[in-house]
Amino acid sequence: MEKKEQVKRKIEKLRAEINRHNWLYYVKNQPEISDGEYDRLYSELKELEQKFPHFITPDSPTQRVGGEPLKEFRSVKHRIPMLSLENTYDEDDIKNWITRNRKIISDAEMSFVVEPKIDGVGISLRYEKGRLVVGATRGDGYTGDDITANLKTIRTIPLVLRGNFPEVVEVRGEVYMEKSAFEELNRIRAEEKLSLFANPRNAAAGSLKLLDPAETAKRKLNCFIYQAGEISKTGVSTHWQLLEFFKQLGFRVNPHIKKFKTVERILEYFGEFSAKREELDYEVDGMVIKVNEMNLYEKLGFTMKAPRWACAYKFPAKQGSAKIVSVDIQVGRTGVLTPVANLSPTKIGGVVIKRATLHNFDEIKRLGVKVGDWVWVERSGDVIPKITGVIVSKRTGNEEEIKIPETCPVCGADVVKDESNVAVLCTNSFCPAQIERGIVHFASRKAMDIEGLGEKVIKLLIEEGLIKSVVDIYKLKKEQLLKLPLFKEKKAENLLKGIEASKTRPLSKFLFAMGIPLAGEKACQILAEKFGTVEKLSAAKADDIQNIEGIGPKMAASITRFFSLPATKKILSQLKALSIEHGRMRLKSQKIFLEKFLSLRGKSRCPAVRRRNSFSKTAAKRLLQ
Numbered sequence: 249m250e251k252k253e254q255v256k257r258k259i260e261k262l263r264a265e266i267n268r269h270n271w272l273y274y275v276k277n278q279p280e281i282s283d284g285e286y287d288r289l290y291s292e293l294k295e296l297e298q299k300f301p302h303f304i305t306p307d308s309p310t311q312r313v314g315g316e317p318l319k320e321f322r323s324v325k326h327r328i329p330m331l332s333l334e335n336t337y338d339e340d341d342i343k344n345w346i347t348r349n350r351k352i353i354s355d356a357e358m359s360f361v362v363e364p365k366i367d368g369v370g371i372s373l374r375y376e377k378g379r380l381v382v383g384a385t386r387g388d389g390y391t392g393d394d395i396t397a398n399l400k401t402i403r404t405i406p407l408v409l410r411g412n413f414p415e416v417v418e419v420r421g422e423v424y425m426e427k428s429a430f431e432e433l434n435r436i437r438a439e440e441k442l443s444l445f446a447n448p449r450n451a452a453a454g455s456l457k458l459l460d461p462a463e464t465a466k467r468k469l470n471c472f473i474y475q476a477g478e479i480s481k482t483g484v485s486t487h488w489q490l491l492e493f494f495k496q497l498g499f500r501v502n503p504h505i506k507k508f509k510t511v512e513r514i515l516e517y518f519g520e521f522s523a524k525r526e527e528l529d530y531e532v533d534g535m536v537i538k539v540n541e542m543n544l545y546e547k548l549g550f551t552m553k554a555p556r557w558a559c560a561y562k563f564p565a566k567q568g569s570a571k572i573v574s575v576d577i578q579v580g581r582t583g584v585l586t587p588v589a590n591l592s593p594t595k596i597g598g599v600v601i602k603r604a605t606l607h608n609f610d611e612i613k614r615l616g617v618k619v620g621d622w623v624w625v626e627r628s629g630d631v632i633p634k635i636t637g638v639i640v641s642k643r644t645g646n647e648e649e650i651k652i653p654e655t656c657p658v659c660g661a662d663v664v665k666d667e668s669n670v671a672v673l674c675t676n677s678f679c680p681a682q683i684e685r686g687i688v689h690f691a692s693r694k695a696m697d698i699e700g701l702g703e704k705v706i707k708l709l710i711e712e713g714l715i716k717s718v719v720d721i722y723k724l725k726k727e728q729l730l731k732l733p734l735f736k737e738k739k740a741e742n743l744l745k746g747i748e749a750s751k752t753r754p755l756s757k758f759l760f761a762m763g764i765p766l767a768g769e770k771a772c773q774i775l776a777e778k779f780g781t782v783e784k785l786s787a788a789k790a791d792d793i794q795n796i797e798g799i800g801p802k803m804a805a806s807i808t809r810f811f812s813l814p815a816t817k818k819i820l821s822q823l824k825a826l827s828i829e830h831g832r833m834r835l836k837s838q839k840i841f842l843e844k845f846l847s848l849r850g851k852s853r854c855p856a857v858r859r860r861n862s863f864s865k866t867a868a869k870r871l872l873q
């Protein structure tokens with residue numbers, strides 16, 4: 249009898265200890281023991297529980313993953329409805345929301361808590377006497393599914409509360425899947441020929457709806473808590489304090505939550521966070537702004553579906569769905585054939601999207617995408633939208649396979665697979681499409697940055713026979729331009745000015761413009777720094793180049809091969825004849841530049857400026873050699 253009591257006490261002690269280390273490791277990110285030490289405690293508890301199974305309780309840390317697969321989920325009625333939020337993409341709506349609230353509460357003091365809006369699955373967790381009793385989905389807001397067994401597999405969800413907890417604690421939060429875990433999951437699913445999840449939110453939702461908790465446990469889910477449901481007593485009067493209280497109870501609260509008094513500061517933080525959210529390993533689709541003073545909630549009340557004390561300010565949407573109407577094959581500057589989908593127009597984040605890249609034919613195979621399919625389309629910033637998945641449930645059976653062309657769709661030459669076996673290439677280096685894309689790249693912003701020489705104008709100049717290579721750009725005459733449709737005096741002059749200005753671009757941009765295979769913008773900057781002139785770089789051996797930090801052997805080989813090609817030599821000598829010889833062309837302007845910096849150097853009180861100036865001096869000096 250006494251021994252049993254002792255064992256029970258030992259088990260309880262171990263559980264408390266394991267729970268604490270679990271909390272330190274997963275919630276606080278501050279472990280105090282090694283993984284090995286943790287494993288020892290865990291094994292000790294496991295062994296005791298195996299020997300004395302009648303002491304096993306559902307809240308034991310050994311019971312996170314376990315139990316039989318369910319047949320179906322039980323329904324759970326939310327005692328306090330899980331409402332949704334008023335959404336907006338518009339700054340003015342936020343200002344109006346605050347003004348309206350100020351009117352309702354008249355003179356009362358009002359501050360705001362701003363939280364990342366986690367793009368996951370809303371859940372509720374109910375604890376009685378400190379123990380997790382029910383975990384549920386939001387469902388329709390009034391009734392959800394009992395997914396307790398699945399939620400217990402998430403290590404940041406405490407099974408037992410810490411500290412001084414009220415009798416009943418119900419909290420609400422968001423379960424999500426980290427972006428990296430989502431990518432990995434889809435990678436494995438693709439290998440196993442299973443359908444892919446369109447985004448981390450769908451993956452999280454799918455994982456919580458698995459009937460076998462052991463499967464959910466494999467899905468690497470996580471959770472942030474941000475709201476109270478039914479709580480018997482908190483002793484707090486603001487939302488900020490409530491979040492602090494949650495932390496004390498052992499819940500994981502998002503670290504980017506802030507408190508502000510004015511709308512200006514809220515909007516400022518929104519902008520700041522919007523820029524840095526890409527760095528986070530979870531999707532955030534906006535910010536939730538909540539009135540901090542909870543005594544105002546009653547007065548503010550509710551609209552039909554949402555409380556007036558909270559509001560979601562969303563980032564421009566990134567994802568939408570569309571139907572693939574047809575697929576075009578584009579031929580790039582290096583001859584690579586890229587499939588591009590023409591879509592039924594769809595609005596994503598306020599922009600109408602009609603085309604999206606499919607990258608290459610391997611990607612088409614990986615996604616299993618066909619013409620006629622409904623697909624998920626993602627856009628971020630200015631980059632060309634991409635297709636991330638097929639909505640298989642919308643298939644009709646009339647979809648058509650996308651085939652790899654046997655010849656170049658532009659010039660009819662044979663196509664081959666490149667060394668990596670991923671890209672399909674046109675074999676004709678005189679392919680008009682390759683030439684056109686090469687010129688577009690040469691004139692583009694990150695390369696020679698020729699103002700007025702965009703895709704349309706280049707197409708026109710090629711069609712009219714005025715340019716056949718980048719060299720011809722520098723031979724263009726005003727009279728020729730004036731004969732072109734839509735070219736008036738001003739436009740012609742501006743283009744010629746743009747072309748003239750491009751002659752003084754730094755060597756790094758010139759190298760990038762040349763389109764050396766494998767050498768990106770950064771590599772070209774390094775090469776320009778190291779070699780100073782085109783001659784020195786073209787005379788360098790692959791060994792010398794690959795010894796430079798940031799340049800690998802593959803790239804070094806590609807660079808020497810590029811400069812050994814007769815076509816490259818020809819273009820360089822033609823450009824030289826036109827006195828476009830970067831590295832020396834700018835001698836005069838660089839001297840002025842260097843003198844200016846030398847006179848300024850060390851004078852600035854700002855250390856960043858001082859550092860920049862001293863760097864510019866060495867860089868400029870090297871270029872002057």
Ligand code: IVH
Nearest residue numbers: 331332333363364365366370422474475536
């Ligand atoms: S508060 C009544 N805070 O967004 C207020 N919701 O569109 C209840 N969400 O159903 C929600 N992050 O699933 C709140 N920091 C956050 C949130 C958040 C994500 C989700 C939640 C909710 C949905 C509303």
